[in-house]
Amino acid sequence: xxxxxxxxxxxxxxxxxxxxxxxxxxxxxxxxxxxxxxxxxxxxxxxxxxxxxxxxxxxxxxxxxxxxxxxxxxxxxxxxxxxxxxxxxxxxxxxxxxxxx
Amino acid sequence: xxxxxxxxxxxxxxxxxxxxxxxxxxxxxxxxxxxxxxxxxxxxxxxxxxxxxxxxxxxxxxxxxxxxxxxxxxxxxxxxxxxxxxxxxxxxxxxxxxxxxxxxxxxxxxxxxxxxxxxxxxxxxxxxxxxxxxxxxxxxxxxxxxxxxxxxxxxxxxxxxxxxxxxxxxxxxxxx
Numbered sequence: 262x263x264x265x266x267x268x269x270x271x272x273x274x275x276x277x278x279x280x281x282x283x284x285x286x287x288x289x290x291x292x293x294x295x296x297x298x299x300x301x302x303x304x305x306x307x308x309x310x311x312x313x314x315x316x317x318x319x320x321x322x323x324x325x326x327x328x329x330x331x332x333x334x335x336x337x338x339x340x341x342x343x344x345x346x347x348x349x350x351x352x353x354x355x356x357x358x359x360x361x362x
Numbered sequence: 363x364x365x366x367x368x369x370x371x372x373x374x375x376x377x378x379x380x381x382x383x384x385x386x387x388x389x390x391x392x393x394x395x396x397x398x399x400x401x402x403x404x405x406x407x408x409x410x411x412x413x414x415x416x417x418x419x420x421x422x423x424x425x426x427x428x429x430x431x432x433x434x435x436x437x438x439x440x441x442x443x444x445x446x447x448x449x450x451x452x453x454x455x456x457x458x459x460x461x462x463x464x465x466x467x468x469x470x471x472x473x474x475x476x477x478x479x480x481x482x483x484x485x486x487x488x489x490x491x492x493x494x495x496x497x498x499x500x501x502x503x504x505x506x507x508x509x510x511x512x513x514x515x516x517x518x519x520x521x522x523x524x525x526x527x528x529x530x531x532x533x534x535x536x537x538x
Contacts, residue, residue, distance in 0.1 A: 263365055265476050268410070271373045273467035275399075278380030281460045285448045288389055290434050294396045297427065298380060301403050304419075312410040314476070317483045322493045324415050328422050329505050333512035335427045339434045340519035346438045347523075 268309035275302035289342045289352040293335060300331045368409055376402040389435050397428045414487050 279298030286292055304324045311320025346352050349359075379399035383392045400423045407416035448456070483489075494502050 263369060265478055266471060267369060267373070268406070269471045270468055271376070271406075273464060273471060274377055275380060275403075276467070277460050277464045278377070278384065280463065281456055282380070282383055284459075285384065285452065285456050287448075290389060290431060290438065291383075291392055293431065293434075294383060294392055297396060297423075297431075298383075298399065301400065304415075305403055305406060308407050308410050308412045308415055311412065312482055313478050315479045318485070318489055318493050319497070321412050321415050321485075321490060322498050324412070325418060325490070325494070326498075326501060326505055328415075328418055329509065332422055332427055333509055335430055336516045337512050337519070339430060340516040342434060343437060343520050352438045 265309055265313040268305060268313075272302045272305045272309070275299075275305065287353050287355055289345065289354050290339075292354065293338055293342075296334070296338075297331065300327060300334075303327060365409065369406070372402045372405045372409070375399075376406075390432075393428065393432050393435055396431065397424055400424050400428060411482050411485055413485070414490055 275298055279295045279302060282295030282298060283292050286295065304327045307320040307324040307327065309320075310316055311318060311324070314320070342352055345357060349356055376399045379395040379402065382395045383399075386392050386395065400419065404416045404419040404424070407413075407419055
Protein backbone atom coordinates (compact mmCIF):
# COMPACT_ATOMS: atom_id res chain seq x y z
CA UNK A 262 0.00 0.00 0.00
CA UNK A 263 1.54 3.22 -1.13
CA UNK A 264 0.81 6.53 0.52
CA UNK A 265 0.71 10.08 -0.65
CA UNK A 266 4.42 10.89 -0.35
CA UNK A 267 5.80 9.14 -3.48
CA UNK A 268 3.30 10.92 -5.69
CA UNK A 269 4.11 14.30 -4.14
CA UNK A 270 7.85 13.77 -4.60
CA UNK A 271 7.36 12.68 -8.22
CA UNK A 272 5.23 15.77 -8.74
CA UNK A 273 8.00 17.97 -7.27
CA UNK A 274 10.56 16.37 -9.60
CA UNK A 275 8.33 16.95 -12.63
CA UNK A 276 7.78 20.57 -11.56
CA UNK A 277 11.52 21.23 -11.28
CA UNK A 278 12.16 19.54 -14.64
CA UNK A 279 9.48 21.72 -16.23
CA UNK A 280 10.95 24.89 -14.75
CA UNK A 281 14.42 23.84 -15.96
CA UNK A 282 13.07 23.24 -19.48
CA UNK A 283 11.30 26.61 -19.54
CA UNK A 284 14.46 28.40 -18.38
CA UNK A 285 17.04 26.61 -20.52
CA UNK A 286 15.35 26.32 -23.91
CA UNK A 287 15.35 29.19 -26.37
CA UNK A 288 12.81 27.64 -28.72
CA UNK A 289 9.32 28.89 -27.90
CA UNK A 290 7.73 25.48 -28.54
CA UNK A 291 10.22 23.82 -26.18
CA UNK A 292 9.16 26.34 -23.54
CA UNK A 293 5.55 25.32 -24.15
CA UNK A 294 6.59 21.69 -23.54
CA UNK A 295 8.07 22.78 -20.19
CA UNK A 296 4.81 24.50 -19.28
CA UNK A 297 2.97 21.25 -20.02
CA UNK A 298 5.33 19.51 -17.57
CA UNK A 299 4.51 22.06 -14.85
CA UNK A 300 0.77 21.70 -15.42
CA UNK A 301 1.02 17.90 -15.34
CA UNK A 302 2.87 18.09 -12.03
CA UNK A 303 0.03 20.18 -10.59
CA UNK A 304 -2.60 17.79 -11.93
CA UNK A 305 -0.79 14.78 -10.51
CA UNK A 306 -0.83 16.50 -7.11
CA UNK A 307 -4.56 17.10 -7.36
CA UNK A 308 -5.38 13.52 -8.30
CA UNK A 309 -3.08 12.10 -5.61
CA UNK A 310 -4.76 14.23 -2.96
CA UNK A 311 -8.13 13.16 -4.30
CA UNK A 312 -7.19 9.49 -3.76
CA UNK A 313 -5.20 9.65 -0.52
CA UNK A 314 -6.32 12.92 1.05
CA UNK A 315 -9.62 13.95 2.54
CA UNK A 316 -11.03 16.09 -0.27
CA UNK A 317 -13.04 13.37 -2.00
CA UNK A 318 -13.74 13.80 -5.69
CA UNK A 319 -13.05 17.56 -5.75
CA UNK A 320 -9.44 16.91 -6.66
CA UNK A 321 -10.40 14.98 -9.80
CA UNK A 322 -12.83 17.71 -10.85
CA UNK A 323 -10.13 20.34 -10.38
CA UNK A 324 -7.76 18.16 -12.41
CA UNK A 325 -10.26 18.22 -15.28
CA UNK A 326 -10.32 22.02 -15.11
CA UNK A 327 -6.52 22.12 -15.24
CA UNK A 328 -6.52 19.90 -18.34
CA UNK A 329 -9.04 22.16 -20.09
CA UNK A 330 -7.05 25.28 -19.21
CA UNK A 331 -3.84 23.64 -20.46
CA UNK A 332 -5.50 22.87 -23.80
CA UNK A 333 -6.72 26.47 -24.17
CA UNK A 334 -3.31 27.80 -23.22
CA UNK A 335 -1.54 25.59 -25.75
CA UNK A 336 -3.90 26.66 -28.55
CA UNK A 337 -3.49 30.39 -27.94
CA UNK A 338 0.27 30.12 -27.35
CA UNK A 339 0.77 28.21 -30.61
CA UNK A 340 -1.27 30.81 -32.52
CA UNK A 341 0.92 33.55 -31.03
CA UNK A 342 4.09 31.61 -31.91
CA UNK A 343 2.89 31.16 -35.51
CA UNK A 344 2.36 34.91 -35.77
CA UNK A 345 5.77 35.47 -34.23
CA UNK A 346 7.28 33.10 -36.77
CA UNK A 347 5.57 34.86 -39.67
CA UNK A 348 6.80 38.23 -38.41
CA UNK A 349 10.50 37.54 -37.79
CA UNK A 350 10.96 34.07 -39.36
CA UNK A 351 12.17 32.29 -36.21
CA UNK A 352 10.81 30.97 -32.93
CA UNK A 353 13.95 31.94 -31.01
CA UNK A 354 12.50 33.94 -28.14
CA UNK A 355 15.69 35.97 -27.73
CA UNK A 356 14.91 37.61 -31.08
CA UNK A 357 11.53 38.83 -29.90
CA UNK A 358 12.68 42.16 -28.48
CA UNK A 359 10.72 44.58 -30.62
CA UNK A 360 8.79 45.78 -27.58
CA UNK A 361 12.03 46.56 -25.71
CA UNK A 362 10.75 44.85 -22.59
CA UNK B 363 3.77 -4.65 -4.12
CA UNK B 364 2.58 -4.73 -7.72
CA UNK B 365 1.32 -1.19 -7.26
CA UNK B 366 4.77 -0.03 -6.16
CA UNK B 367 6.43 -1.72 -9.14
CA UNK B 368 4.03 -0.10 -11.60
CA UNK B 369 4.41 3.25 -9.86
CA UNK B 370 8.19 3.23 -10.08
CA UNK B 371 8.07 2.07 -13.69
CA UNK B 372 5.76 4.92 -14.72
CA UNK B 373 7.49 7.49 -12.51
CA UNK B 374 10.88 6.52 -13.93
CA UNK B 375 9.49 6.84 -17.44
CA UNK B 376 8.12 10.34 -16.74
CA UNK B 377 11.34 11.57 -15.12
CA UNK B 378 13.46 10.01 -17.87
CA UNK B 379 11.31 11.82 -20.44
CA UNK B 380 11.91 15.11 -18.65
CA UNK B 381 15.67 14.58 -18.49
CA UNK B 382 15.70 13.56 -22.15
CA UNK B 383 13.88 16.76 -23.12
CA UNK B 384 16.32 18.78 -21.05
CA UNK B 385 19.31 17.19 -22.78
CA UNK B 386 17.86 16.94 -26.26
CA UNK B 387 18.50 19.47 -28.99
CA UNK B 388 16.00 18.21 -31.53
CA UNK B 389 12.55 19.70 -31.15
CA UNK B 390 10.83 16.69 -32.76
CA UNK B 391 12.42 14.33 -30.18
CA UNK B 392 11.26 16.70 -27.45
CA UNK B 393 7.70 16.36 -28.71
CA UNK B 394 8.06 12.57 -28.72
CA UNK B 395 9.33 12.54 -25.12
CA UNK B 396 6.51 14.88 -24.13
CA UNK B 397 4.01 12.30 -25.43
CA UNK B 398 5.85 9.61 -23.42
CA UNK B 399 5.57 11.69 -20.25
CA UNK B 400 1.87 12.40 -20.84
CA UNK B 401 1.09 8.69 -21.28
CA UNK B 402 3.10 7.82 -18.14
CA UNK B 403 1.21 10.39 -16.08
CA UNK B 404 -2.05 9.08 -17.53
CA UNK B 405 -1.03 5.61 -16.33
CA UNK B 406 -0.41 7.05 -12.88
CA UNK B 407 -3.98 8.42 -12.87
CA UNK B 408 -5.26 4.92 -13.62
CA UNK B 409 -3.07 3.63 -10.78
CA UNK B 410 -4.63 6.20 -8.45
CA UNK B 411 -8.10 5.00 -9.38
CA UNK B 412 -9.00 8.18 -11.27
CA UNK B 413 -10.06 6.38 -14.43
CA UNK B 414 -12.04 9.23 -15.95
CA UNK B 415 -9.21 11.74 -15.50
CA UNK B 416 -6.81 9.19 -17.00
CA UNK B 417 -8.97 8.73 -20.08
CA UNK B 418 -9.37 12.50 -20.46
CA UNK B 419 -5.59 12.90 -20.09
CA UNK B 420 -4.95 10.47 -22.94
CA UNK B 421 -7.74 11.93 -25.11
CA UNK B 422 -7.09 15.65 -24.65
CA UNK B 423 -3.35 15.73 -24.05
CA UNK B 424 -1.99 12.96 -26.23
CA UNK B 425 -4.72 13.25 -28.84
CA UNK B 426 -5.04 17.02 -28.87
CA UNK B 427 -2.30 19.08 -27.30
CA UNK B 428 0.62 16.86 -28.32
CA UNK B 429 -0.56 16.64 -31.93
CA UNK B 430 -1.01 20.41 -31.92
CA UNK B 431 2.54 20.81 -30.67
CA UNK B 432 3.85 18.53 -33.41
CA UNK B 433 2.00 20.66 -35.96
CA UNK B 434 3.58 23.75 -34.43
CA UNK B 435 7.00 22.13 -34.72
CA UNK B 436 6.44 21.25 -38.36
CA UNK B 437 5.18 24.75 -39.20
CA UNK B 438 8.01 26.62 -37.53
CA UNK B 439 11.18 24.52 -37.43
CA UNK B 440 13.89 25.85 -39.68
CA UNK B 441 17.66 25.81 -38.87
CA UNK B 442 17.07 26.10 -35.12
CA UNK B 443 19.50 23.43 -33.97
CA UNK B 444 22.50 25.64 -33.04
CA UNK B 445 20.29 27.89 -30.93
CA UNK B 446 19.00 25.11 -28.70
CA UNK B 447 22.04 24.46 -26.52
CA UNK B 448 22.46 26.72 -23.49
CA UNK B 449 25.83 28.08 -22.47
CA UNK B 450 28.01 26.66 -19.70
CA UNK B 451 27.25 29.41 -17.20
CA UNK B 452 23.53 28.97 -17.77
CA UNK B 453 23.82 25.23 -17.09
CA UNK B 454 25.57 25.84 -13.76
CA UNK B 455 22.95 28.36 -12.63
CA UNK B 456 20.16 26.08 -13.81
CA UNK B 457 21.52 23.08 -11.89
CA UNK B 458 21.92 25.23 -8.76
CA UNK B 459 18.41 26.68 -8.91
CA UNK B 460 16.84 23.32 -9.76
CA UNK B 461 18.67 21.53 -6.97
CA UNK B 462 17.74 24.12 -4.33
CA UNK B 463 14.10 24.15 -5.41
CA UNK B 464 13.87 20.35 -5.49
CA UNK B 465 15.54 20.09 -2.09
CA UNK B 466 13.16 22.63 -0.53
CA UNK B 467 10.09 20.94 -2.00
CA UNK B 468 11.20 17.44 -1.01
CA UNK B 469 12.07 18.46 2.55
CA UNK B 470 8.75 20.25 3.01
CA UNK B 471 6.87 17.23 1.63
CA UNK B 472 8.73 14.76 3.86
CA UNK B 473 8.36 16.86 7.03
CA UNK B 474 4.64 17.52 6.73
CA UNK B 475 2.16 15.25 8.48
CA UNK B 476 -0.40 14.78 5.72
CA UNK B 477 -3.95 14.05 6.73
CA UNK B 478 -4.47 10.78 4.88
CA UNK B 479 -7.56 8.82 4.15
CA UNK B 480 -6.95 5.15 3.44
CA UNK B 481 -10.31 4.67 1.73
CA UNK B 482 -10.66 5.71 -1.90
CA UNK B 483 -13.56 8.06 -2.64
CA UNK B 484 -16.66 6.70 -4.31
CA UNK B 485 -15.45 6.91 -7.87
CA UNK B 486 -17.66 6.98 -10.90
CA UNK B 487 -18.19 9.21 -13.90
CA UNK B 488 -21.66 10.00 -12.60
CA UNK B 489 -20.26 11.33 -9.33
CA UNK B 490 -17.81 13.54 -11.22
CA UNK B 491 -20.63 14.80 -13.42
CA UNK B 492 -22.76 15.65 -10.39
CA UNK B 493 -19.77 17.42 -8.85
CA UNK B 494 -19.20 19.39 -12.06
CA UNK B 495 -22.80 20.55 -12.36
CA UNK B 496 -23.40 21.00 -8.65
CA UNK B 497 -20.53 22.14 -6.50
CA UNK B 498 -18.40 23.41 -9.41
CA UNK B 499 -21.14 24.89 -11.61
CA UNK B 500 -19.67 28.41 -11.62
CA UNK B 501 -16.14 27.35 -12.65
CA UNK B 502 -17.65 24.94 -15.20
CA UNK B 503 -19.53 27.74 -16.98
CA UNK B 504 -16.51 30.03 -16.75
CA UNK B 505 -14.29 27.37 -18.33
CA UNK B 506 -16.74 26.82 -21.17
CA UNK B 507 -16.77 30.55 -21.93
CA UNK B 508 -12.97 30.56 -21.72
CA UNK B 509 -12.75 27.70 -24.22
CA UNK B 510 -14.95 29.65 -26.63
CA UNK B 511 -12.79 32.76 -26.19
CA UNK B 512 -9.59 30.74 -26.69
CA UNK B 513 -10.98 29.14 -29.85
CA UNK B 514 -12.04 32.47 -31.35
CA UNK B 515 -8.79 34.12 -30.26
CA UNK B 516 -6.66 31.38 -31.83
CA UNK B 517 -8.66 31.54 -35.06
CA UNK B 518 -8.25 35.33 -35.09
CA UNK B 519 -4.51 35.20 -34.38
CA UNK B 520 -3.77 32.47 -36.91
CA UNK B 521 -5.93 33.80 -39.73
CA UNK B 522 -4.30 34.46 -43.10
CA UNK B 523 -3.34 38.09 -43.37
CA UNK B 524 -5.53 40.09 -45.74
CA UNK B 525 -3.22 42.14 -47.92
CA UNK B 526 -3.79 45.85 -47.28
CA UNK B 527 -2.91 48.88 -49.37
CA UNK B 528 -0.03 49.99 -47.14
CA UNK B 529 3.40 50.72 -48.60
CA UNK B 530 5.05 47.85 -46.69
CA UNK B 531 2.85 45.32 -48.49
CA UNK B 532 3.32 46.84 -51.92
CA UNK B 533 5.40 43.91 -53.15
CA UNK B 534 2.86 41.28 -52.17
CA UNK B 535 -0.23 42.91 -53.61
CA UNK B 536 0.09 43.08 -57.34
CA UNK B 537 -3.49 43.92 -58.15
CA UNK B 538 -4.09 43.71 -61.91
